[in-house]
Amino acid sequence: MSITNDIKNAFIRRDNALSQLIVLNVTVFVLLIVLQTVFHLSGIDASYPNLLRQVELSSSLPVFLRHPWTLLTYAFTHLIYYNGFLGGVTHLAFNMLNMYWFGRLIREYLGDRRLVSLYILGALAGAVVFLLSYQLAPGFQARIGATMVGASGAVLAIIVAAATLLPDYTFMLFLFGQVKIKWIAFVLVIVSIVGVNGGNSGGNLAHLGGALLGYIFIKQLQAGRDLGRPVQAIGQWLGKVFHRTPTMRASTNTTTRRTSADGMAARTRNPEATPLQEEVDIILDKISRSGYESLTKEEKQKLFKASQE
Template sequence: MSNIIDDVKREFAKSENALVKIILINTAVFLVLLLLKIILTLSQSSNVYYAVLDTLKLPASTNEFIHKPWTLLTYFFTHEDIFHILFNMLFLYWFGKLVDEYLGAKRVIALYMLGGIAGGVIYMVLYNVLPYFQSQIQDSRMLGASAAAFSVAVGASTLLPNYTFNLIFLGPIRIKFIALFYIILSLAQSLGENAGGNLSHLAGAVIGYVFIKLLQNGTDLGKPIYAIVNSWSRLFRKRPSMQVTYRERQVYRNTNVYSASSSGTIEAPDQIEIDSILDKISRSGYESLTREEKQKLFKASQQK
């Protein structure tokens, strides 16, 4: 058990594995809730479990949301069904790895957070504006990372539409078609039992598309998210060690999670570097590029 805890601590200590951290947080919340459900159900106090769960779900009613504003964030880190979290985390991992490789860790966080927030906002708007949902508003609540995962998936598909995944029984399929299939599936389910939730997935998809398109034109929607994450990380960062020798003081500081040297702010390559990267692609394909080469290629595309 201690080895597992140590492994988790090591993962959280790393600065460039945002995707793993998001998955670990979702998994930890799921396991805690599962354990709580088992304990409280066996002790015949299941009502306590559902009360705890309700504090994490996003309510459709704005009157209830006013008293629980934190649910706009907590809902997309919360799952109750094992297949729900399994699908969302696999979906997030497959597409998130591409965003991480080409754009850096901070863009994964931005896509995930903005997609989740947009999905939650649209969910409440739908239930409070459309007559179709009015009769269900008091009993409707949403949980799960689907909208956030959709944002990452569509973001990756917008960035690399012709990148292929090798799927079992189906073979190589371009990721733009995979993303399109799930968008159509959400639309098809938009009049079912979880209509508002399925439509909120589409809000995440729109955010993913807009985020990448604006980023390619030099506008980064994620800047407020980066600032909040950096401020949050500074609160929990250990004080830098200090060593004083004679009258000369040396201060050793940890680098910022998203410092100037991070992958998200890599310098634009010159034409020689671009030609070298393109030659490597023609010889060995996109998969042969290093993280830095992928990010340089994306940086070059922004200058066009």
């Protein structure tokens, strides 16, 4: 099977958001390397920055207003153009590995749609902080025109969201052993704060914008408010536009007979339904016997749903 077919198949499944985000980031990275090579061989290297201007976020307000889509495209773009091949690969690998580790938790407990919502909202929050910093902070005025690429702000939103949702969940880290993810998130936030004083000040501020969004997202979700609904609504609309399904005919009698049974089955399968106290007690007993990691995906979702009530 060809690489293009593998990529296509990754996007066919509707319950594969984490893989799709990673594949999209890697695909853009490889595509930009190929285009840079083509530009070089064609003797038009000077035109390559014009191409990058279409995807990277500029701190210059006039440039941004001419390229408003970069408010989001920058978060899917990793480059070797500025930092060399090793720097570009390291940047991509660090972001994708962190998104895979922490994104699995978000996907498992909150579902694919909220994972995508977190990524998109984290990217937007990082972009807004980046732009405002250069427009309002006196220390940035001399550097207006700097650009930003990378998924770090969006990924840090996912990391902090996971740590807010499951602070005592542990990862096994080389040389450190088992570490609670709240401490991993804390260290990454501190690194970004320290980084504000370095050469990538605007980028690190964008990371902090994403981190704040991740924290607020989970706190609002626990309060019963899903900040990702606008993103999900847009995604559903785009899905209908690009995946139109043919109209199916069904007899009135068949539809009437199946309505009651289908409704009951849907309620049985619906993980969003409020779990009964008996179900919660059984789940808690299972945790006390075998530990939290022994729960199934459905049991974890039920436990999270019960915590919101």
